[in-house]
Amino acid sequence: MWGGRFTDRPDAIMEEINVSIDVDRHLYAQDIAASKAHAAMLAAQGIITANDAKNIGKGLDTILSEIGAGKFTFKRALEDIHMNVESRLAELIGPAAGRLHTARSRNDQVATDFRLYVRDVLDETDAALASFQRALVDRALEHAETVMPGFTHLQTAQPVTFGHHLMAYVEMAARDRGRFQDARKRLNESPLGAAALAGTSFPIDRHATAKKLGFDRPMANSLDAVSDRDFVLETLSAASICAVHLSRFAEEIVIWTSPLVGLVRLSDKFTTGSSIMPQKRNPDAAELVRAKTGRVIGALNGLLIVMKGLPLAYQKDMQEDKQGAMEGFAALSLAIRAMTGMVRDIVPEQDRMRAAAGEGYATATDLADWLVRTLKMPFRDAHHVTGKIVGLAAKAGVALHELPLKEMQAVEPKISRDALAVLSVESSVKSRTSYGGTAPKNVRAQAKAWLKRLEKE
Numbered sequence: 001m002w003g004g005r006f007t008d009r010p011d012a013i014m015e016e017i018n019v020s021i022d023v024d025r026h027l028y029a030q031d032i033a034a035s036k037a038h039a040a041m042l043a044a045q046g047i048i049t050a051n052d053a054k055n056i057g058k059g060l061d062t063i064l065s066e067i068g069a070g071k072f073t074f075k076r077a078l079e080d081i082h083m084n085v086e087s088r089l090a091e092l093i094g095p096a097a098g099r100l101h102t103a104r105s106r107n108d109q110v111a112t113d114f115r116l117y118v119r120d121v122l123d124e125t126d127a128a129l130a131s132f133q134r135a136l137v138d139r140a141l142e143h144a145e146t147v148m149p150g151f152t153h154l155q156t157a158q159p160v161t162f163g164h165h166l167m168a169y170v171e172m173a174a175r176d177r178g179r180f181q182d183a184r185k186r187l188n189e190s191p192l193g194a195a196a197l198a199g200t201s202f203p204i205d206r207h208a209t210a211k212k213l214g215f216d217r218p219m220a221n222s223l224d225a226v227s228d229r230d231f232v233l234e235t236l237s238a239a240s241i242c243a244v245h246l247s248r249f250a251e252e253i254v255i256w257t258s259p260l261v262g263l264v265r266l267s268d269k270f271t272t273g274s275s276i277m278p279q280k281r282n283p284d285a286a287e288l289v290r291a292k293t294g295r296v297i298g299a300l301n302g303l304l305i306v307m308k309g310l311p312l313a314y315q316k317d318m319q320e321d322k323q324g325a326m327e328g329f330a331a332l333s334l335a336i337r338a339m340t341g342m343v344r345d346i347v348p349e350q351d352r353m354r355a356a357a358g359e360g361y362a363t364a365t366d367l368a369d370w371l372v373r374t375l376k377m378p379f380r381d382a383h384h385v386t387g388k389i390v391g392l393a394a395k396a397g398v399a400l401h402e403l404p405l406k407e408m409q410a411v412e413p414k415i416s417r418d419a420l421a422v423l424s425v426e427s428s429v430k431s432r433t434s435y436g437g438t439a440p441k442n443v444r445a446q447a448k449a450w451l452k453r454l455e456k457e
């Protein structure tokens with residue numbers, strides 16, 4: 001493969017550690033697209049003949065359809081996708097194939113291929129997140145008034161609506177999409193033509209190949225072009241944050257479906273059983289979304305560690321950039337799709353939610369707010385008075401609204417019957433009308449605005 005300089009074959013172990021075709025074969029479409037752009041540019045610049053370029057282009061098209069149809073034999077001895085394609089091209093068109101590698105190196109080739117690949121991942125992820133948002137918004141509109149307990153410290157805090165809770169994830173997904181879109185902007189420059197590391201003596205047109213491949217411009221520095229993988233790191237960082245969002249949601253589903261909690265149900269479609277315990281209904285999909293997050297973060301960590309000690313320019317270590325990243329991207333894609341499926345599937349247990357929303361004196365803040373509003377009490381005093389009342393109710397083993405008014409008045413004589421009206425969970429959520437608050441009319445307005453936004457995309 002290396003021509004004149006070598007007289008012996010590589011050791012079997014050398015070949016085994018060096019080979020990357022099992023992973024980089026997934027870059028075949030990008031590799032061929034980049035080669036076609038390169039060959040056309042070489043001809044346009046008078047570096048190879050138009051006839052050679054035509055044959056190279058045709059040969060590459062044949063290879064593309066061979067691989068697409070599963071009729072291509074990948075050879076491990078040829079190391080990677082670049083050598084496999086070039087060697088097959090020589091079989092197909094003869095010596096002209098050898099002109100394709102003029103003014104380029106596998107270093108700029110692989111950097112170009114992987115940028116194109118990650119760009120596709122970014123676009124697919126954005127579309128998948130948009131579907132996830134659509135599912136959330138649909139369900140939020142359906143449940144804008146469904147009261148559920150809101151938690152802090154996993155203790156019942158204040159009533160919220162199920163729709164409001166779902167809309168929180170719409171916002172998170174929007175920021176995730178923004179991060180992926182930002183990464184795409186920085187990624188979208190072409191390394192092609194940087195050659196091995198120093199550029200080339202041939203009069204190539206990097207602007208032309210960049211344009212042909214949908215890049216905004218060529219990368220400005222040849223050393224940087226072949227040796228950075230920050231576009232993968234940035235995408236994996238955004239993917240990790242996104243996966244953490246999904247994982248938190250998945251954890252909530254695991255908690256909510258526990259018989260101890262029972263706030264939601266998943267249908268048989270998103271539930272598994274046990275091989276020994278006939279009664280079991282396990283939220284495996286949610287658990288696996290939680291676990292896939294480990295793979296995504298693992299991929300990010302793995303590549304950060306690969307890159308951290310590498311001097312410029314290309315080092316073979318960088319061949320290890322693809323496997324973990326591809327696995328991480330696949331894990332995220334599956335996690336997004338599984339969460340979208342669960343969002344569409346989930347059924348809130350509305351009676352249980354409503355009852356749980358009122359447990360644990362969840363409307364105590366509403367009573368304190370009433371004291372502030374009606375009796376003009378400073379909030380700190382109202383908090384103290386309400387705390388005493390909650391204490392009495394807890395001692396009597398009753399809910400706040402079940403405590404006789406007389407007992408409340410023993411703590412604060414000015415409390416009137418009106419105060420009892422604010423103690424229901426419905427009136428509590430209805431009162432939270434501040435911007436971004438959980439009031440059903442807010443939730444409905446937010447969901448409708450998002451629906452419009454998503455339809456316009």
Ligand code: ARG
Pocket residue numbers: 020024080106107110314316318319320
């Ligand atoms: N298979 C290699 C990779 O993925 C391609 C670049 C090889 N370049 C080299 N100088 N050995 O990184």
